[in-house]
Amino acid sequence: MSALAVILAAGLGTRMRSALPKAQHPIAGRPMLRHLIDSAAAVFDRIVVVIGPDMPRLAEIAAPNPVVVQAERRGTAHAALQAIGHFGADEVAVLYADNPLVMPDTLRRLLARRQAGDVALALLAMRPPEPGHYGRVIAHGGMVERIVEWADADAAERAETLCNAGVLCAAGPRMAGWLGAVGCDNARGEYYLTDVVALARAEGASVAAVEAPYSELRGINARAELAEAEAVVQTRLRAAAMAGGATLIAPDTVFFSVDTRLAPDVTVHPHVVFGPGVTVAERAEILSFSHLTQCRVGADAIVGPFARLRPGAEVGARAHVGNFVELKNTVLGDGAKANHLSYLGDAEIGAGSNVGAGTITCNYDGFNKHRTRIGAGAFIGSDTVLVAPLTIGDGAFIAAGSVITEDVADDAMAFGRARQTARPGAGAAFRAARKKDKG
16 A cells, blocks of 8 residues: 655744744755655655645745645644545655654654554654653553643653654545544644544544654754754764764764765864765865865865865865865866965866965956866966956966966966066165154
């Protein structure tokens, strides 16, 4: 039997004090909705996402999965009902976009428990370090008798540490029936998904709890919880990077995006940030306080410290990007070096070239971006300004302190600075005159 995941993502960012929908907030560079979709896609045959009105960005994040709109926010059961047209005879699991850390193996266990044959409804449960006001799952031998909300629990029930995570799984027709029977006789007049458990038990249906780690099932409703979730994901990503053969000298100080790819024998020094879209090849070394986003670093290259690689940067094999060097939409060829205090934007720098300290490419004229092309084996002297569009040939030399506005041929030497003149004794005469003026 095929299986459908219904992801509830219509919640606003009210408690986060945010204009963004809650499910749009990023964790490790990826919206929390996408985290859950990726996990669900590894288990379920189909996914449908329930969003609120005026949430076009969430629809884009959900694609190519279909979305349905909960026009009025009338509770979680009401939200799940909006997807009823997609149920059919499938197994149906209802998930929450603000519980984005659940792992595929946990979802597989949930689905398998429901399909074991003796269970009409399966739910996920957890043991938080501080159960607080979570609803308590009262169960014996893994079979649920009831869920008691904290406010309604007696002392013995509050002492129970197994708590409801809210995720449910049942056959489509039964899930549809229970959802349709949920009432709104509560203080907020809303239809709550958790009431499905009581409806199932009232019918005599068996309900099973599948326990999973709190680190997977924790909800995100506030900025502090978002930060805690970020820490959980970063711990996972660091462990995966090291298991894959990368060396992290101080793991807790390195921050990854979900799609960061480090090859074996990459070394990452303390205090490095990987934004989305970064690939680092084998034996490369990323030194401290560097920030990389949407870029590629070749084998045996060295980046940093204090380097910034912006989108479109490609660092070739054995190339060096040093202190306070910024690359944007630039290819630094194999073995090329830019070691100090430079900005290289919209540029192509040939293999083995050397870019001196303080060099900048003037790539923007206020309206359009222009490219600078530097050939192989070129030498760019310190404090050079390269005004694009510009081509510098293979093996060319550019004198330090030059402003270069015209193309330079292969193996040529270019000077773009005023001629230096010296007047013997003028310095002493100048000082004397100034002292006299001050009298």
